[in-house]
Every structure is written in C-alpha cells, then in structure tokens.
Amino acid sequence: MAASxxxxxxxxxxxxxxxxxxxxxxxSPFLRFNSSFTPKPLSTRSSxxxxxxxxxxxxxxxxxxxxxxxxxxxxxxxxxxxxxxLTLVPxxxxxxxxxxxxxxxxxxxxxKDRFVQPxxxxxxxxxxxxxxxxxxxxxxxxxxxxxxxxxAKAVVAQxxxxxFFRNSVATGEVYPLDSEVRVCDECKTGDVAxxxxxxxxxxxxxxxxxxxYKLKPIGDAGPVIDAGGIFAYARKAGMIPSAAAA
Amino acid sequence: xxxxxISSSPFLCKSAQQKDLGFPKPSQISVHRCQxxxxxxxxxxxxxxxxxxxxxxSVKTGMTMTEKILAKAAEKSQVVPGDxxxxxxxxxxxxxxxxxxxxxxxxxxxxxxxxxxDPEKIVVIPDHYIFTADKRAxxxxxxxxxxxxxxxxxxxxxxxxLGDFRANPxxxxxxxxxxxxxxxxxxxxxxxxxxxxxxxxxxFGQFATGIGNTxxxxxxxxxxxxxxxxxxxxRFILDGEMPSYLQAxxxxxxxIGEISVAGATYKTMEFSGxxxxxxxxEERMTLCNMVVEAGGKNGVIPPDAxxxxxxxNRTSVPFEPVYSDGNASFIxxxxxxxxKLEPVVAKPHSPDNRALARECKDxxxxxxxxxxxxxxxxxxxxxxxxxxxxxxxxxxxxxxxxPATQKVWMDVYALPVPGAGGKTCAQxxxxxxxxxxxxxxxxxxxxxxxxxxxxxxxxxxxxxxTNRNFPGRMGHKxxxxxxxxxxxAAASALTGHVTDPREFLQ
Numbered sequence: 169m170a171a172s173x174x175x176x177x178x179x180x181x182x183x184x185x186x187x188x189x190x191x192x193x194x195x196s197p198f199l200r201f202n203s204s205f206t207p208k209p210l211s212t213r214s215s216x217x218x219x220x221x222x223x224x225x226x227x228x229x230x231x232x233x234x235x236x237x238x239x240x241x242x243x244x245x246x247x248x249x250x251x252x253x254l255t256l257v258p259x260x261x262x263x264x265x266x267x268x269x270x271x272x273x274x275x276x277x278x279x280k281d282r283f284v285q286p287x288x289x290x291x292x293x294x295x296x297x298x299x300x301x302x303x304x305x306x307x308x309x310x311x312x313x314x315x316x317x318x319x320a321k322a323v324v325a326q327x328x329x330x331x332f333f334r335n336s337v338a339t340g341e342v343y344p345l346d347s348e349v350r351v352c353d354e355c356k357t358g359d360v361a362x363x364x365x366x367x368x369x370x371x372x373x374x375x376x377x378x379x380x381y382k383l384k385p386i387g388d389a390g391p392v393i394d395a396g397g398i399f400a401y402a403r404k405a406g407m408i409p410s411a412a413a414a
Numbered sequence: 415x416x417x418x419x420i421s422s423s424p425f426l427c428k429s430a431q432q433k434d435l436g437f438p439k440p441s442q443i444s445v446h447r448c449q450x451x452x453x454x455x456x457x458x459x460x461x462x463x464x465x466x467x468x469x470x471x472s473v474k475t476g477m478t479m480t481e482k483i484l485a486k487a488a489e490k491s492q493v494v495p496g497d498x499x500x501x502x503x504x505x506x507x508x509x510x511x512x513x514x515x516x517x518x519x520x521x522x523x524x525x526x527x528x529x530x531x532d533p534e535k536i537v538v539i540p541d542h543y544i545f546t547a548d549k550r551a552x553x554x555x556x557x558x559x560x561x562x563x564x565x566x567x568x569x570x571x572x573x574x575x576l577g578d579f580r581a582n583p584x585x586x587x588x589x590x591x592x593x594x595x596x597x598x599x600x601x602x603x604x605x606x607x608x609x610x611x612x613x614x615x616x617x618f619g620q621f622a623t624g625i626g627n628t629x630x631x632x633x634x635x636x637x638x639x640x641x642x643x644x645x646x647x648x649r650f651i652l653d654g655e656m657p658s659y660l661q662a663x664x665x666x667x668x669x670i671g672e673i674s675v676a677g678a679t680y681k682t683m684e685f686s687g688x689x690x691x692x693x694x695x696e697e698r699m700t701l702c703n704m705v706v707e708a709g710g711k712n713g714v715i716p717p718d719a720x721x722x723x724x725x726x727n728r729t730s731v732p733f734e735p736v737y738s739d740g741n742a743s744f745i746x747x748x749x750x751x752x753x754k755l756e757p758v759v760a761k762p763h764s765p766d767n768r769a770l771a772r773e774c775k776d777x778x779x780x781x782x783x784x785x786x787x788x789x790x791x792x793x794x795x796x797x798x799x800x801x802x803x804x805x806x807x808x809x810x811x812x813x814x815x816x817p818a819t820q821k822v823w824m825d826v827y828a829l830p831v832p833g834a835g836g837k838t839c840a841q842x843x844x845x846x847x848x849x850x851x852x853x854x855x856x857x858x859x860x861x862x863x864x865x866x867x868x869x870x871x872x873x874x875x876x877x878x879x880t881n882r883n884f885p886g887r888m889g890h891k892x893x894x895x896x897x898x899x900x901x902x903a904a905a906s907a908l909t910g911h912v913t914d915p916r917e918f919l920q
Contacts, residue, residue: 242764246861246886251862252861252862254511255551255554259519260514274885274891275885300676305882306624306860309512327676331610335628338632339626398632398640399632402632
C-alpha cells in the first residue's frame with residue numbers, strides 16, 4: 169500500500185490513501201487516485217479522448233437572468249483589471265471584494281456605461297457579452313476573479329484566450345460560454361437576458377430584442393465550474409482529500 | 415495538416431554546415447548527460463508524414479517536441495494533440511503579484527500546516543512592484559518572505575532594502591530573465607509560472623507556460639498540473655541571414671502581425687530554421703517571450719550548442735533535450751525569408767497591429783522605454799548603445815532605461831560595447847542624454863502603482879521594447895504605445911519620431 173511510504177515522505181499528512189491505480193509515481197501525499205475517477209478536460213473543445221461523466225454529477229439546468237454588459241473584441245486582462253490593482257490578493261476576502269469593485273475599470277472612456285458604478289462594489293450586470301479573444305493578455309487570475317467578485321455570472325463570447333478560459337474554469341468564478349455568432353453586435357448594454365445551460369443546447373435569450381442564440385455546449389468544463397472550481401471538483405472526485413485539519 | 419513535413423532537426427541545412435553551427439562538440443557534452451543527444455545527421459528534405467494503419471489499435475506516430483516533453487512528463491510513451499494528461503512539473507515560478515494568492519489558495523485547500531511538494535522546485539522571484547511606496551505591494555513581498563521561510567523554499571530572490579537594490583545580494587529582478595540567468599531553464603523540462611510570459615523559457619527547448627493562482631496552488635501541493643490539453647504545433651521556419659538592423663523582436667512582431675493575437679490560441683509555436691540557429695539565447699528568449707501575444711500555449715526552439723553552452727554554464731542539473739520527429743504532424747507551416755524582412759512596430763492598441771517602422775516616420779513620440787523581459791536584457795541594451803554610438807547624437811525625448819535584472823544592470827555599467835572604443839552601455843547612454851538606468855524590475859511595462867518609474871501617467875506616445883500595447887497597458891488609458899525592437903526604440907529616441915534603425919545603422 170502506497171500510503172505508508174507516502175506518509176514517510178510527508179509526516180504532516182495523516183489521511184489514508186487509496187493506492188494509485190494507473191497513475192504515474194508521485195511524491196505528493198495530496199494526490200490520491202480513485203479507481204473510478206478519470207480526468208476530465210478543461211476545455212469545451214471536443215476531443216477523441218473525452219471521457220464519460222461520472223455518476224455523481226447533477227443533470228440540472230442552470231439559469232442566469234439579468235442585464236447584459238456588451239464589450240468588443242480582444243478585451244485584454246489589463247482592461248478587465250488594470251495592473252495597478254494587482255496588489256490586491258484574491259484569496260483575502262476583503263481584497264477579493266475590492267477587486268470586484270474595479271472590474272472592467274480599464275475599458276476606455278468610449279464605454280459610457282461603466283460596469284461597476286463609481287462608489288459601488290458590485291455590478292448590476294450579470295451577463296457579459298464579448299467578441300473574439302476575450303480575456304487575452306496576462307495570466308492574472310484576478311481577471312475572472314474580479315468579474316465574479318463584482319457579481320457577473322457568465323460571459324458569452326465568440327472566443328476566449330486560453331489562460332483566461334482556464335482560470336475561469338479553475339476558479340469557478342464565471343461560466344465562460346461560447347456563442348456561435350457575433351452576439352456582441354446584436355446585444356446592447358442594458359438588455360435583459362437569460363442564459364440557460366443545458367446538456368445539449370445552451371441558449372442566450374435576449375428579452376429586450378426577442379432574439380435567441382444557441383451557445384456551444386459547456387461540455388466537460390461545466391462540472392468543474394459547477395463544483396466550484398478545480399479543487400472542489402478534485403475533491404468531489406476523490407482525487408485529493410478534504411482540506412486537512414490545521 | 416502541413417502539406418510538407420521537413421525534419422525540424424536544427425542540423426539539417428547546408429548553411430548550418432557552412433557556418434559550423436549547431437553540431438554539439440563532443441568535448442562539451444558530459445557523458446552522464448548525453449543519453450538522448452545522438453541526433454541523426456541524415457539530411458532529410460521533404461518527407462510525407464508516415465501513415466500507419468489505425469485498424470489495429472494504437473498508432474505510433476511521430477511526435478513534436480512539445481508532445482514529447484509532455485509525454486515524458488506524463489510518463490506516457492505517446493500523446494497526441496487533444497489528450498488530457500497529468501503532467502509532472504519540474505519548476506514552478508511565482509512572483510510578488512501572484513505568489514501571495516497562489517500560496518493563499520495552497521493553504522486554504524491543503525491546510526494551514528501543509529508543506530509544498532518540493533521546496534527545491536519552486537522559484538520565488540519578486541519583480542513586479544518593487545521600487546514603490548505602495549504599502550500593499552511592499553506587503554506582498556513580505557508575505558512571500560514568510561511563505562518561503564515557513565516552507566524552506568530554496569530559491570527566493572528576496573529584496574529588503576528598497577532604497578538601494580544593490581544592497582540586496584539575493585535580489586535578481588524580472589522573473590523570466592532571472593530564471594534563465596540562474597540556470598532554472600533546461601531543455602526537455604516542464605516549467606510553469608504565474609505569469610503569461612513564462613513562455614519565454616521555451617527558448618531552451620522546454621515546455622513553459624503561464625498559469626493562474628489556482629492552478630499554481632494545486633501544483634504547490636501536488637507537483638502536478640491537472641489536465642493539460644496537449645496542444646497541436648504550428649511550425650515557423652525562419653531561414654536566411656539576419657540583416658544587421660533586424661532583431662528577434664522584429665521577427666516575432668512580424669509573425670504576430672501575420673497570424674493575429676489569436677492565431678496560435680491553444681497551440682504550440684515551434685521556431686526553427688537557419689536564422690533561429692544563428693540567434694543567441696537572449697534573442698531566442700525575446701522570440702518565445704511574445705508567443706502569448708499570439709495566443710500561443712507555449713513556444714519552443716530546438717536546443718543546440720548555443721543552448722547547451724548557456725545552460726551548462728549556469729547549472730549542473732542534468733537534462734535531456736528532445737526534438738520533433740521527422741514524421742511528426744504539424745498543424746501549420748509558416749516560412750519566412752528573414753533576409754527580406756524590415757524593422758516593424760506594433761501600433762496602438764494591439765500587438766498584431768503591425769506596420770513597417772519606416773512607414774510610421776511621421777508619428778511624433780513623447781518618450782522611449784527600453785526594458786522588460788522582452789527588451790531589457792543585456793543584449794537589448796548593447797544593441798541600443800551600439801545604435802546611439804553609431805549615430806553620435808543626443809536623444810530628443812526622455813529615454814527610460816530599465817535593466818531587467820541586477821546582472822543586466824551590472825553588464826550595462828561594466829561591459830564594453832563592441833566597436834565603441836571601450837565605452838560601456840552606461841557611458842554611451844549618458845552621452846546620448848538618456849535617463850540613468852534605473853533599479854531592475856518589471857517597471858512600467860504593465861503600468862503598476864502610481865509612483866512606478868517611467869509609468870505613462872498622461873496620454874503620451876511611447877515607443878517601447880515591451881510586449882503589450884492594449885489600452886492602459888503602461889498606465890494611462892489613452893496612452894499610445896508602439897512596440898518595437900531596441901534598435902528601433904533607440905533610433906526613435908534620436909529623432910523624436912517612430913524611426914527605422916537603418917537611418918543610423920548600415
């Protein structure tokens with residue numbers, strides 16, 4: 169059994185582990201492999217190695233309803249959260265809230281409606297509508313974090329930069345959804361909309377214009393975000409133990 | 415699928431033989447590191463990808479460099495693009511901006527008393543917001559000190575005396591340059607960092623990419639990155655003699671202009687060809703540094719004697735270089751005849767907004783910034799100094815010089831610039847009227863706290879050797895940033911307009 173050898177590597181670790189199954193050898197005591205667990209991709213791209221969902225997942229619909237905030241193409245991380253605010257540490261609850269208040273403050277003055285009103289901490293917009301390459305630029309996790317901290321629930325964009333997409337999934341802060349057409353050209357800031365996440369056909373419904381848009385299936389990224397991010401997901405799947413007692 | 419597949423072995427071209435490039439001299443290779451250096455010297459020209467029948471199950475196809483590195487790190491014999499795998503991490507880097515968050519997540523998820531997976535594989539490099547009075551920024555360096563002390567982190571390039579960077583023996587400066595200078599970059603390895611320009615290290619023939627705090631927190635506890643999707647590889651073959659006025663920055667701006675800021679999203683950018691072979695390590699780093707600006711997952715350059723020389727002078731940790739197979743599949747092939755390229759800039763406000771420098775000569779500028787992981791290395795300053803010396807004139811606009819690391823700063827003051835009669839960069843810069851080279855850090859590349867040296871606090875026009883020019887990047891939202899090579903930046907400083915370096919170099 170691997171547990172004893174692992175425990176000798178790190179005496180602070182006291183949980184028993186299932187012995188690694190097909191996993192490569194490793195030193196960390198924080199990983200354990202459940203024979204029923206198989207890794208899931210963090211991308212909505214389909215791949216020949218997509219693995220069947222585990223039985224533990226809820227087959228529910230998720231719905232977000234609220235106002236839209238529309239931006240254009242190539243909204244980079246400096247516009248989402250300017251570098252001067254990166255001194256705020258997202259894992260600190262007070263600073264997390266502060267980050268939210270600065271969400272999208274880097275957008276040029278041509279954006280007359282601000283995402284978060286000056287003096288406010290939260291946004292009144294739950295759905296961000298973007299164009300191509302949303303979230304490009306830096307790997308700063310502060311970007312999806314500030315959007316989630318501000319109160320946004322989902323981003324619907326034509327395409328994403330990969331680090332932003334991955335960080336959104338890993339943190340579980342916002343749902344990054346892919347539209348099939350340029351919804352940013354057909355929606356306006358302030359439109360009332362609903363995003364419905366379903367197994368096969370997620371949709372964005374713009375109640376103000378009456379139009380409905382198909383969204384690409386959230387795919388295997390969904391369960392990770394649903395669980396609350398990569399750690400919660402890894403725990404649910406038995407990959408790592410619950411946070412050890414201090 | 416690429417229509418022609420050519421072995422991307424760096425040793426294949428005739429011109430490589432003429433210049434005696436690339437073949438590692440046996441005396442330089444220690445036997446105990448030599449395991450996979452038996453590179454085929456057969457010259458392969460055009461070869462169709464070998465197709466095996468897939469009817470009988472697993473197909474053994476050739477792999478690209480990136481696929482091989484990831485396969486090895488996942489302890490698999492084979493991976494293909496799209497695979498989701500667990501990857502062992504060789505080095506995790508973090509800095510003052512993301513370190514506190516990453517460690518915060520690590521403790522929250524693994525417990526307050528948790529220990530990192532390997533205190534010798536984590537490199538903590540304060541570099542972003544250092545020389546500032548901003549209390550939170552200073553606090554973040556203190557937070558990292560505490561974590562490093564508690565976890566016994568071997569490599570923590572600390573700074574305590576903010577008034578004089580030279581009083582800090584451990585402090586290095588910009589993380590990506592420090593990683594290379596301190597020997598943490600090695601062929602064949604997996605290097606992750608909480609910074610998008612971690613891709614710089616791909617110049618060493620390794621898999622290097624940026625990750626967020628949460629992923630980093632996970633790696634801190636486990637030493638693995640969860641579910642890395644193996645990226646397909648786009649190949650960029652650059653051949654031809656590098657013109658004397660052209661630099662790696664021009665090459666990468668050319669490429670990004672070609673494929674756009676999302677042209678390489680989820681993909682690997684592999685650079686090879688005779689021009690690449692002729693580049694120094696610092697120039698290769700500049701090239702790979704901006705892979706992320708094209709959306710790329712990582713960049714790679716096949717390691718050769720230049721790589722081995724650099725690495726072996728800085729570390730004795732053994733490494734195993736890998737190379738793309740002759741029958742590997744590439745998702746795209748781009749070829750450039752470098753001898754025909756001209757200096758370029760990226761105009762506001764996107765790194766893919768490419769234009770010839772000479773076509774921007776009417777653009778009046780307010781300042782020049784030479785610094786950052788992209789354009790603040792020793793050779794970048796040498797280049798700028800060389801142009802200033804050749805011109806023999808004074809700059810017409812404030813010219814800010816921000817050496818990336820302590821070592822670069824020392825080189826600027828100590829090394830003689832070739833052809834300048836023994837003068838150092840610092841002397842030449844002074845004679846040209848530039849600002850005094852400042853304390854090494856990321857500086858104003860990303861704006862930073864309000865009191866950051868050379869921050870764009872007004873809507874001015876700046877020519878910069880940095881990597882991004884989105885609105886507000888260097889501070890002011892209406893600032894106009896032209897990304898350029900050190901040569902172009904220096905030439906522009908001399909005229910007060912965006913200027914092609916051929917005005918002063920020929």
